[in-house]
Amino acid sequence: MRKLIVTEFVTLDGVMEEPTPWQAGHASPEIGLFKREELFSSGALLLGRMTYEGFAGYWPTATDTGEFGERMNILPKYVVSSTLQAVAWNNSHLIRENITGEITKLKAQEGGDILVYGSGELAQFLLERGLADQLNLLVYPVVLGSGKRLFGAEGAGLKLVDSQTYSSGVVRLSYALGAKA
Structure with a gap:
């Protein structure tokens, strides 16, 4: 059975919304290596x-992205949407x-793990229904005070399985997900 892994960029105060502006100045080769390993170990x-539309608008025509870009374009992509009528990206x-049923079927298939990038509403849906097996949080040393948050009032039954501090001050926390508390 494949694992479903959710990866999110969050601020220190838990905001996950529009990460590009607050990520500035915190890039590091270690984060790039983690993201590469994560992508290449996924099936x-x-x-x-929203994430799909952003990715589909960038990756198919991006230049100088090397193996990472090739992998993004080759991997099977499953898009959860009630409003899209069609998806055109390879x-x-x-x-x-x-x-829930379709994701359960995907998880039961053979192949590498299923990776969720961003996709805030989908990530919340998966966590609330116990469909995610692992949560990787890249916590940025930024406090915004307000914005969309990943977690609501209920706990998600998190068990820390790995962590890493990057030279830029970002911390990666990897959790196995269990039953709700």
Whole structure:
């Protein structure tokens, strides 16, 4: 059975919304290496509509992205959306109905793990329903005070399985997910 791994960029105060502006100045080769290893060990991407549209607008025509860009374009991509009518990016598949059932089927297939990048609403859906097996948080040393957060009031049954501090001050926390507390 494949694992479903959710990876999110969050601020120290838990905001996950629009990471590009607050990520500035915190890039490091170690983060790049982690993201590369994460992508290359995965067998598929699971994305929400907004993340999919952003990626589909960039990766197919991006130049000088090397093996990372090639991998992004080759991997099977599953897009959860109730509003999209079609998906055009190479090897993309639309999930519109019975989302829990379809994701459960994907997890039961042979192949590498399923990776969720960003996709905030989808990540919340997966966590709330116990569909995610691992959560990787890249916590940036930034406090915004307000914005969309990953977690609501309920706990997610997190068990820390790995962590790493990067030279830029970002900390990666990897959690196995269990039953809700």
